Amino acid sequence: MGTPASTASTVSLLRQRLDETAAALAQADLAGLVSGEAHVQAALAALARTWPISGDRAQLAAELEQLRTSVTRCQRLGASMNDFLRMSLDGIGGEPATHTFRHSA
């Protein structure tokens, strides 16, 4: 049995997964988006398993700041994609996109 991963390293892995998802959003890569969701979900589950937090807290804070930047990037790209889908579906008379998530920034 190996040494348990620190919370900071698990946050770092989650950030990498989000960056992959951001790249899929930026390239409108459908396959990447579909697999990205599962990868992010797995990384989140791994993060939950590191509870209670372990390791250097300053390093964790720095990783969290980077994670926040990554998730903001995903949300911006996601909001743009959502707008595109909504206006396109409205334009061709399809079902309007539902709004389970709205980015307010």
Next chain:
Amino acid sequence: MGLDVTGQNIANVNTPGYSRRVVDIAAVPPPTRQQAGGGAEVQGIRAQRDRLVERRLGLETSGAERYSTMAEELGMVESALGTGSGSLDTRLNEFFNSLSSLADRPTDAVARQNVLLQASSLANAYNGTASRLQQLGREMDQRVVATVADINGLTDRIARLNGVITSIPDPSASLHAIDEQRELVRQLSELTDVQVTWRSEGGVDVDSASGKALVIAGTAYQLTVPTGGVGGNHSVALQGTDVTASLTGGRLGGLLAVRDTTLPGYLQALDDQAFRLASAVNTAHAAGYDLDGNAGQALFTFSTAPQGSSGAASALQVNAAVAANSRLVAAAGAAAPGDNQNARALAALRDAPLMANGTATLVESWGQFVATAGRDIQGASQERDVRTEIVGQLQSLRDQVSGVSLDEEALNLTKYQRAYEANARMFQAVNDAIQVLFDTIGR
């Protein structure tokens, strides 16, 4: 017809502004309910130009260029702040080091001369930094003027193309002119934020962010650059009205933001620091006595009186009388030769919290200033990168979801929609996790 269109699309794959043509195929309904459908028919060639997406692309292009310009200009500002032995924090430390040495040897002529040398070096560093920032401001002002000229050139061409497009009776024959105009509008979006309205008879009208028209039909309204704007710079006017403040997007918006807001803010911070330094040093110096037992004079003066603290950095200099006679350096706390109390008091200003409402020393304040400039660049670069990604994303989406039939397009859109929604839930979960972790570690 479908093959012709495909060939045209392939031939123009690298043509700027070219819009992919598609053949619209729609099911022909059966003549009666008892008969089978009538198959499919080609309804015509149209440019695949979703105007709402075009608007969004224009907006993001304009934003990306604004932040790209800001990052570029702020990079030059950061260089102007200086690094290494010539930087202000190094000069401040050298000045305070010379005062510490004077405290060790208060009557030594070399130590006294060194204080004057370092004071002069420090004043020069403030003068030089202020001068470089002001020079950058003037260069940005020239780029504002040049960008306005570029905008006027583009609006002229867009207006001329309006005339061409409306003069061609067959809409499909005007597609090339429309593509050219579309590319010009894209270029215009890079320079400033615009609102585009499609004319029913063909062509476009273009409004500036101020709401005033830049192009109506065949007429272009020129931007002008009267002098007398913020800090003596050129302002930007349209139809006789100053619209400078409303121009926030594109290259022009980025230049104006740095020229009129960020750079003056940096200069003011530099002036504040120079003014506080001079005030604190002069107050301490005046409390001491020179080698001849006379009360100390001001060590620093200003070549021109600052307005408040404005102008202090460029006008800071060593008092000419003291500079000419090192005996006038007031190292003593009493009118007695050999006393070093005032030199120690002056040296102690290195650790005095003179800046940021009494929370930072001069050197710390400079470090914070440089860090602020760095953060401004990083913020602009990140914003530029995301907006550039969004431009690419919208173009990719448009290419990937559009099929020859609306059914295929709807199917593609639905796939993306489901994938997006699933990911959006994950983003929210990540945000929640970030908040919990920050709360736990007390940040």
